[in-house]
Amino acid sequence: MQAIKSKNTRPELLVRRVLHRMGYRYRVHARDLPGKPDIAFRRRKKVIFVHGCFWHSHTEPGCRNALKPKTNAGYWTDKLTKTRARDEAALRALEQAGWHALVIWECELHHENELATRLNDFLRDAEP
Numbered sequence: 202m203q204a205i206k207s208k209n210t211r212p213e214l215l216v217r218r219v220l221h222r223m224g225y226r227y228r229v230h231a232r233d234l235p236g237k238p239d240i241a242f243r244r245r246k247k248v249i250f251v252h253g254c255f256w257h258s259h260t261e262p263g264c265r266n267a268l269k270p271k272t273n274a275g276y277w278t279d280k281l282t283k284t285r286a287r288d289e290a291a292l293r294a295l296e297q298a299g300w301h302a303l304v305i306w307e308c309e310l311h312h313e314n315e316l317a318t319r320l321n322d323f324l325r326d327a328e329p
């Protein structure tokens with residue numbers, strides 16, 4: 202298990218590939234936005250986070266990727282709680298600044314067609 206949250210993870214690259222294929226243009230790793238979203242669509246004011254289920258404590262009951270390690274349990278609980286609090290604060294800050302955010306979990310990437318539909322639904326410009 203990697204000890205550092207890395208950029209350009211496999212799930213992130215998959216989402217970017219699907220977006221690219223659909224013809225969307227985006228920026229990656231928007232450092233000036235709260236939470237440094239993985240993918241940003243500035244004109245649309247929309248951002249996407251691709252979250253690893255373990256690092257970001259996916260709470261979906263069916264998710265097996267989020268299981269906590271049994272060794273060093275206190276350390277991990279503390280670390281993951283902080284990550285989760287940071288994620289929530291970032292989403293709130295983005296929302297307050299008028300951005301729309303979509304969180305995609307690592308375990309949701311198995312069906313590329315479903316993913317493409319979700320991305321399209323999220324990115325489609327809303328009717329006034």
Ligand SMILES: [Zn+2]
Nearest residue numbers: 254259264308
């Ligand atoms: Zn998950």
